[in-house]
Amino acid sequence: MKLTAMAASKASLVFLLWLAGPAWADDIRVITSGGFTAAYQQLVPLYEAATQDRVITAYGASMGNAPDSIPSRLARGETFDVVILADSGLEKLVSEGKVAAGSRVDLARSLIGMSVRKGTPKPDISTVEGLRQTLLNAKSIVYSASASGTYLSNELFQRLGVADQIKDKAHKIYSERVGAVLARGDAEIGFQQVSELLPFKELDFVGPLPAELQQSVFFSAGMVAGRQTAAASRFVRFLASPAAASIVQTTGLEAVATPLPAPAPPALGQASKQ
Structure with missing residues (x-):
């Protein structure tokens, strides 16, 4: 309990x-x-x-x-x-x-997860293909400049085969939390450590990355x-x-x-x- x-x-x-x-x-x-x-x-x-x-x-x-x-x-x-x-x-x-x-x-x-603004669609990222399609369909993507974002930009996007397709709409966030950027409406989806996303009440937490793609930090x-x-x-x-x-x-x-x-x-x- x-x-x-x-x-x-x-x-x-x-x-x-x-x-x-x-x-x-x-x-x-x-x-x-x-x-x-x-x-x-x-x-x-x-x-x-x-x-x-x-x-x-x-x-x-x-x-x-x-x-x-x-x-x-x-x-x-x-x-x-x-x-x-x-x-x-x-x-x-x-x-x-x-x-x-x-x-x-x-x-x-800690695990890496994804959030969106409240009231916007919550894509299914529970599978590898679901996450891949979410990245391709998103109009804008933000991720941390720290450990989780380094993993996404240097490894995960390449593993999913989407690095070239999303390079112009995926942005690394410096000196503030990804949740703050999402809460302002400056991006559609955002990735960071779960513990850094949950405090933002203006957001809906979508879920962690699929287990086979997860980086455990x-x-x-x-x-x-x-x-x-x-x-x-x-x-x-x-x-x-x-x-x-x-x-x-x-x-x-x-x-x-x-x-x-x-x-x-x-x-x-x-x-x-x-």
């Missing part, structure tokens, strides 16, 4: 109180990519309330040369303790010496080289914990850890103790 968001939050807070012990009140500087953002924004307030640590957050794409992407910001020398991004992007930062080797912690698995945390602090390690441990997994599951991601079970209701006739 899925936990409600409130039960998940309570479970997380219980775990934090056990983890925290005395309050530390350290600053932790984090930069995270969009795929983990919905879960992250629910988890951080719980962590801060229980530990008194202060989490200072920035956002950027997992890869690419946009000025606000995670690789670009690290290359400029911006200071962070923890990075959270697609696993391929994290491994590249490790190879460049920007993220400490051996510090990778997988937090969640891990969102992983790593500690910036030279910044491996106890506070950063403590925060990453929480994000990867079973209590955090209870919330991660509600945001369109598949948690790596097994979520905590829902709290048992009080026995009949017993007053709840507060």
Whole structure:
């Protein structure tokens, strides 16, 4: 049975109180990519309330040369303790010496999906041929400039044999979410990590890519080289914990850890103790 968001939050807070012990009140500087953002924004307030640590957050794409992407910001020398991004992007930062080797912690698995504006037709993309025809029939297509979009433009469109036919109507989106472009009516269909599409209430989520075409991406945390602090390690441990997994599951991601079970209701006739 899925936990409600409130039960998940309570479970997380219980775990934090056990983890925290005395309050530390350290600053932790984090930069995270969009795929983990919905879960992250629910988890951080719980962590801060229980530990008194202060989490200072920035956002950027997992890869690419946009000025606000995670690789670009690290290359400029911006200071962070923890990075959270697609696993391929994290491994590249490790190879460049920007993220400490051996510090990778997988937090969640993500799938690529498609959305359209509410009130517009929802094409069937549940099969390979259905997705192919959807791409050919669409008047305009947008996709992320980060990990999911790199896979679509470099691999998937070629595998489907549509790369040449759609090249003039398919556009990579930099420095904003695909959902925002769709919500403005600037494109007909859009692709991104499911967890990045679901928060847009102006959109209808059509579904994930067919299983045989799906790219399964891990969102992983790593500690910036030279910044491996106890506070950063403590925060990453929480994000990867079973209590955090209870919330991660509600945001369109598949948690790596097994979520905590829902709290048992009080026995009949017993007053709840507060």
